[in-house]
Amino acid sequence: MKTNIRYIAAICAGLVITILQQSCNDGYMERLPLTEIGVENFFNTEEDLKMYCYGLYDFPGPGSYTADEGTDNQGTTALTEHKNIMISANPSSTTVTGGWDWTDLREINIFLDNCDKANVTGETLNHYKGVARFFRARFYMNKVLRYSDVPWRETAFGTTDEALFAARDDRATVVDKIFEDYTFAAGAVRTGQPAGSVDRWVVLSFMARHALYEGTWRKYHPELGLQSTADKYLRMASEAAREIMDNGGFGIYNTGSPETDYLSLFTNIELAGNPEVILVRQYDRKTISGGFWAYMFGNYESFPAKDMIQSYLMDDGSFYSSQPGYRTRMFTEEFTGRDLRLKQTIAFPGWELINVMTYATGAGTYVQTFNKNFSGYHLIKGFVNDKSEDIYHSVDYPVLRYAETLLTYAEAKAELGELTANDLDISVNILRARAGMPPMPLDPAVDPLMQDAYPDVVSVAGSRWKSVLEIRRERRVELAFEGFRYNDLMRWHGGKLLEKEPEGIYFPSLGKFDLTGDGAEDVFLIPSDQSIPAEDDKEANSLGVKLAYYRAGSIDDQNATIYLTGGDSGNILTIKDMGAFEEPQFYYRPVPRHEMDLNPALAPQIFGWE
Numbered sequence: 001m002k003t004n005i006r007y008i009a010a011i012c013a014g015l016v017i018t019i020l021q022q023s024c025n026d027g028y029m030e031r032l033p034l035t036e037i038g039v040e041n042f043f044n045t046e047e048d049l050k051m052y053c054y055g056l057y058d059f060p061g062p063g064s065y066t067a068d069e070g071t072d073n074q075g076t077t078a079l080t081e082h083k084n085i086m087i088s089a090n091p092s093s094t095t096v097t098g099g100w101d102w103t104d105l106r107e108i109n110i111f112l113d114n115c116d117k118a119n120v121t122g123e124t125l126n127h128y129k130g131v132a133r134f135f136r137a138r139f140y141m142n143k144v145l146r147y148s149d150v151p152w153r154e155t156a157f158g159t160t161d162e163a164l165f166a167a168r169d170d171r172a173t174v175v176d177k178i179f180e181d182y183t184f185a186a187g188a189v190r191t192g193q194p195a196g197s198v199d200r201w202v203v204l205s206f207m208a209r210h211a212l213y214e215g216t217w218r219k220y221h222p223e224l225g226l227q228s229t230a231d232k233y234l235r236m237a238s239e240a241a242r243e244i245m246d247n248g249g250f251g252i253y254n255t256g257s258p259e260t261d262y263l264s265l266f267t268n269i270e271l272a273g274n275p276e277v278i279l280v281r282q283y284d285r286k287t288i289s290g291g292f293w294a295y296m297f298g299n300y301e302s303f304p305a306k307d308m309i310q311s312y313l314m315d316d317g318s319f320y321s322s323q324p325g326y327r328t329r330m331f332t333e334e335f336t337g338r339d340l341r342l343k344q345t346i347a348f349p350g351w352e353l354i355n356v357m358t359y360a361t362g363a364g365t366y367v368q369t370f371n372k373n374f375s376g377y378h379l380i381k382g383f384v385n386d387k388s389e390d391i392y393h394s395v396d397y398p399v400l401r402y403a404e405t406l407l408t409y410a411e412a413k414a415e416l417g418e419l420t421a422n423d424l425d426i427s428v429n430i431l432r433a434r435a436g437m438p439p440m441p442l443d444p445a446v447d448p449l450m451q452d453a454y455p456d457v458v459s460v461a462g463s464r465w466k467s468v469l470e471i472r473r474e475r476r477v478e479l480a481f482e483g484f485r486y487n488d489l490m491r492w493h494g495g496k497l498l499e500k501e502p503e504g505i506y507f508p509s510l511g512k513f514d515l516t517g518d519g520a521e522d523v524f525l526i527p528s529d530q531s532i533p534a535e536d537d538k539e540a541n542s543l544g545v546k547l548a549y550y551r552a553g554s555i556d557d558q559n560a561t562i563y564l565t566g567g568d569s570g571n572i573l574t575i576k577d578m579g580a581f582e583e584p585q586f587y588y589r590p591v592p593r594h595e596m597d598l599n600p601a602l603a604p605q606i607f608g609w610e
Helices: 005-020 036-041 046-054 062-066 081-087 103-117 122-147 171-188 200-220 227-247 402-415 421-425 428-434 448-453 465-478 485-491 495-499 593-598
Strands: 074-076 277-281 302-304 397-401 503-507 511-513 523-527 548-553 570-573
Touching: 046 103, 046 122, 081 495, 103 122, 122 171, 122 200, 171 200, 171 227, 200 227, 200 277, 200 397, 200 402, 200 485, 227 402, 277 402, 397 402, 402 421, 402 428, 402 465, 421 428, 428 465, 448 465, 465 485, 485 495
Parallel strands: 523 548
Antiparallel strands: 074 302, 277 397, 503 570, 511 523
């Protein structure tokens, strides 16, 4: 049976809240003082410290498979925050109001204010302090990525503390404090902790991630005026990643089966002990269910975008965009001769659907339902294709993968201009080898599409700019649909890529088309002004299966049930308008107006927000 840290954390969080009798609200800071019960009768033993720290756990789970929504990886018919901002006539601090919540910080600082009274050794105390400071660093980095300048607070204030009404601290000051916390935690938190709990390698992984984020954000965002300090954080990222690589004992999961090894990481009921998994979120139907459902596969709002599918290389390492007619390849041709991670991420022609859930076409050879899955592409990474509830509710989620560490190291070294062939061989090329791909050379060819996507790389990235482009591709492919894409686009100054309307599979005309690759047609596209025949009158294919009919038209055609870019031909079009990305304003969020009304010292807003 799994030692389920998440289950323990959920229980402990409830116990701690009960013991401390805390109340919370969504105001600028939590303003209710600690009760006498909490101060007098807790934080006395190591068990108290452990219990409280488990209550701080808030790591992501399977919901991350749809966290790329609204990016060039994954379209959605829902209104994500950034999509809503981009299509709004006048977004402001009165309409963009989420995110300014400080409950988690208060809980962390309560611990740090009181943990010294525990009757434990100095080493034990520092371990738990390190865990709490890790969570504070992580909390604050997420705030910096959203607001840039935020108030730094190291204690849990009462209702009359003047500091509650102080101004925001500048980004540089806050980030320095964040990495003081990370540095302390990296030196104090123990190794050898139970699966699913925070240890030194978890700390270093987030430290490397956030140092990379900050270094690249400063490098590619001149509006901050911090470009001269970017290398400090890029070096920190490379050094933290290298420490994990040299001493963490991790490795890429590779059994020599390039057709299945990658996907197995996301459909496994037991990831504890997997060499690639630095932090696992464990699920077991008997204790705490994974809550799996078919959302990530389809029938709902999100769907993979064609731009993502076209980013995968050919299996010989050449660019897909260099293939003749690549823009007009049919769905049955798109997966041929490609990086094997594509067929382990996106449902391919001939893929067999077993776990039907609510998918209308039922079990058997996969055929798209365009009225439901809008792009014609389905995500299978993270989809548990098994009908057993004991299986699909018990699949673990890899919160931190060693693959990310390798990519962080390679990107940081490339941005520093220090990347060597050996650096690639111990990072990116290990990932490529698992997928049966040839190694990335130190001086790779340039894909014009990548250069167009990131036009400032040539002038900003430095001597290894070609490598930077290909490492960005590798990161996109390896970490696809794990929730990295939005932050990556933001730190790379790639907000304009969000303006591109997500497209789906290509149809050269109206008519009948094979989508499974078996030679028998599956769908019939008819003009939008024609009626779909009754079921008994529909044509059947050579296998005796009735064709699925769709009325094709432009996105403004009220009669159409499938939208094509050319009306009667072209790529499936899923969204009419993604709006405009205003730079630099939309890389950040405003402090909600009602919070500024409570504390006028938070003014002014930054980068054009009102």
